[in-house]
Amino acid sequence: MPRRFLLQPAIVLAVLVLALLHGGRPAAVHAMPPAADATDVARDQQANNAEQVTDLISDQQTSKAGLVNEALSAIDHNYFNPVNTGDLLDAAWRSAVTAAQAAGTDFLPTRPDLSGNVNAAYSRFAAAYQALEAHTSLAPTDLAYAAIRGMVSSINNCHTYFLTPTQAASQRALSAGQDLIGTGLIRTRTYPWVITYVAPGGPAQRAGLRQGDLIFAYDGDSSADAPTTHAREEGGTVVYTIQRAGESAPREVPVTFGRYRLPQLESRIVAGNIGYLRFFSWEQGDSQANAIRSAIAGFERQGVKSWIIDLRSNGGGYFTPIAALFIPSGPILAQVPLGGSPQLVNADGRAITPERPMAILIGPGSGSASEIVPEAIRESGHAELIGEHTPGCMAGTTEVRLSDGSSIWVTTVHILVGRSGLDFEGAGVAPDITAPQSAEDLTAGRDPGLDAAVRYLHTVTEDAQPSESDQAGATPPFIAGSPLVAVLCPGAI
Secondary structure, eight states, X not given: OOOOEEBOOTTOOTBTOOOOOOOOOOOOXXXXXXXXXXXXXXXXXXXXXXXXXXXXXTTOSSOSHHHHHHHHHHHHHHOSSOOOHHHHHHHHHHHXXXXXXXXXXXXXXXXXOOOSOHHHHHHHHHHHHHHHHHHOSSOHXXXXXXXXXXXXXXXXXTTOEEEOHHHHHHHHHHHHTOOEEEOOEEEOSSSSEEEEEEOTTSHHHHTTOOTTOEEEEETTBOSTTHHHHTOOOTTOEEEEEEEOTTOSSOEEEEEEOEEEOBOSOEEEEETTTEEEEEOSSBOSSSHHHHHHHHHHHHHHHTTOOEEEEEOTTOOOBOOTTTGGGTOOSSEEEEEEXXXXXXXXXXXXXXXXXXXXXXXXXXXXXXXXXXXXXXHHHHHTTSOEEEEOOOOOOOEEEEEEEOTTSXXXXXXEEEEEETTTTBOOTTTOOOOSEEOOOOHHHHHHTOOHHHHHHHHHHHHHHTXXXXXXXXXXXXXXXXXXXXOBOOBOOTTOO
């Protein structure tokens, strides 16, 4: 099964979903593969039992129990901490039963005994699971996905998550800067979900959704998993229950899933002499980094004295080579694989010169690479962080593709940030200057974070100019390089 290393919150899903796309997913920062010796030994010991159960379901061609087993093996073999297989099977069983009950299933098999030897436990699980399959009107694939999501949720790690075939393809496309399928919006991770960005010309914009709108439900479902479980194939429709500032009551807005694009890079000059950059994922390869380098060269030609990098709607991705543009030397992070020692990832000496004063905008929509890199740049003494506290979703994740085209993204390495090797997982990164942005601000086009960044940079460059939170009079956005398209990735949809 092909695998890739990423550092990304499982939210970034329409790009992030971005997290799918964050709006959680979802989500990716590239992590160097861990050393083979200690890691492989530990993983092989951890995986033996789960891999041995594969032949137990080989003769059950119509059942999707085998797909559940694939997911079980993927987690057991790859997760950076040892997992209890019995607990994973119990979570899968409970989630499958809940889904069957929601579909109106009357007959529920007795919960299987999942204790003891893993082979025997899985055999009992598979028998009970197939009995459940036979007595529910829920499609076998939907039942299997419910079971898999139950396993993933039980781990409670933002970099371990499940994606359907469409979502998985979109996740890969997002990292490669290709077309995505989704609704074309980025949202917050917490309820009610706030739309923080709407892709120009995308399905959400065509349906009339705007930044600042509150999302209360997807197809009437307001559960935490609703943004991902109600994702559709291209052409499918989901009904959002939303409320806009100034409206007296929520209303329903149907949105048809389709193809859309997020800029690879937005670049403009604000407040007279500050270069502003925004991007929505950290793409794999050199294209995006080259676009950033070119944009900054353009800033230099126009007399720009400082930079703003906006990562508030960026759920993560492959951090190299962009991080190296802003960190001249030293460690960026250390990766700690299962059973291994920390492995340093250092800047490669290709940082942009001359260096300029820099402010990086962060917040609840910043995930993984968009937390790790700002903190590493701050620690190196090259940036002030402005905005809001980040969610603390920082790790390296590996994709394991399942036989039906879906995939499990499994946390494979723990991340320690910067020269000091600090652990921000679950804690997040705090800004130097706090500047929250409310739903009302988004609706009205106000940007307190950008205003605060402008004030800070004008102070350090001793060249005060009026702030321009609404961007009035600023240079029109410059879209550099080939755009990406949004899709379903942990966090957005």
